[in-house]
Amino acid sequence: xxxxxxxxxxxxxxxxxxxxxxxxxxxxxxxxxxxxxxxxxxxxxxxxxxxxxxxxxxxxxxxxxxxxxxxxxxxxxxxxxxxxxxxxxxxxxxxxxxxxxxxxxxxxxxxxxxxxxxxxxxxxxxxxxxxxxxxxxxxxxxxxxxxxxxxxxxxxxxxxxxxxxxxxxxxxxxxxxxxxxxxxxxxxxxxxxxxxxxxxxxxxxxxxxxxxxxxxxxxxxxxxxxxxxxxxxxxxxxxxxxxxxxxxxxxxxxxxxxxxxxxxxxxxxxxxxxxxxxxxxxxxxxxxxxxxxxx
Numbered sequence: 001x002x003x004x005x006x007x008x009x010x011x012x013x014x015x016x017x018x019x020x021x022x023x024x025x026x027x028x029x030x031x032x033x034x035x036x037x038x039x040x041x042x043x044x045x046x047x048x049x050x051x052x053x054x055x056x057x058x059x060x061x062x063x064x065x066x067x068x069x070x071x072x073x074x075x076x077x078x079x080x081x082x083x084x085x086x087x088x089x090x091x092x093x094x095x096x097x098x099x100x101x102x103x104x105x106x107x108x109x110x111x112x113x114x115x116x117x118x119x120x121x122x123x124x125x126x127x128x129x130x131x132x133x134x135x136x137x138x139x140x141x142x143x144x145x146x147x148x149x150x151x152x153x154x155x156x157x158x159x160x161x162x163x164x165x166x167x168x169x170x171x172x173x174x175x176x177x178x179x180x181x182x183x184x185x186x187x188x189x190x191x192x193x194x195x196x197x198x199x200x201x202x203x204x205x206x207x208x209x210x211x212x213x214x215x216x217x218x219x220x221x222x223x224x225x226x227x228x229x230x231x232x233x234x235x236x237x238x239x240x241x242x243x244x245x246x247x248x249x250x251x252x253x254x255x256x257x258x259x260x261x262x263x264x265x266x267x268x269x270x271x272x273x274x275x276x277x278x279x280x281x282x283x284x285x286x287x288x289x290x291x292x293x294x295x
Contacts, residue, residue, distance in 0.1 A: 123225035
């Protein structure tokens with residue numbers, strides 16, 4: 001009798017558990033925290049065409065997004081002038097951006113990752129076929145002495161009216177902006193056409209910027225960038241997030257991803273936006289940077 005009762009109790013318990021499982025509601029997955037990427041219009045880092053976001057910084061951003069799987073991600077398109085103001089916005093979740101240069105002022109409200117982006121600096125851009133003409137202006141390292149080029153009346157250049165090119169270059173330009181050999185133009189998107197038509201001999205661009213305009217306006221033209229004496233060999237930029245506990249957590253995750261990938265494979269996206277000559281310069285500079293970081 002006792003055995004029969006025990007069997008009955010076991011069957012009753014099993015049936016109850018079965019019914020509970022059958023009628024229990026599935027547990028809803030926990031919502032992920034939203035990470036908003038602030039994206040300014042800055043070609044070829046970010047290129048927006050019919051709501052499709054491309055460019056080397058966009059590709060770099062997506063590379064990290066694919067590895068930050070604990071978050072949902074969205075993109076906020078904003079003017080460049082509003083980028084830093086948006087990074088102060090801590091009321092609408094986590095704000096991050098991919099193309100930031102750390103400065104003491106920015107560190108007050110932005111927490112930065114280790115170096116992510118490597119860029120070639122502003123350079124003299126010329127027709128590749130004219131390279132030998134510029135050798136008299138170069139030092140032993142192959143870097144161009146800008147003051148010597150600017151003072152030569154046989155070389156016509158063009159710069160954008162009102163554009164700041166950085167302290168070193170601007171200090172040289174200040175002496176020659178009003179000279180006959182330096183033309184000031186409102187729209188620097190036309191400089192590659194002017195080079196192709198041989199209306200000018202040189203201009204000033206970031207090498208990736210020059211390649212972007214070349215592909216758009218003069219795809220058959222071969223150009224190259226000449227490094228300027230006294231300029232840095234590489235510019236560094238990185239991902240920054242609003243300096244909040246959640247933002248600091250994101251940056252900690254990003255730094256772990258960077259440490260796990262010491263060869264910086266995402267910088268190939270930038271290299272793809274350089275012409276062949278400039279890519280060789282970049283790859284050498286990148287290897288020097290990586291070697292110095294490792295050792």
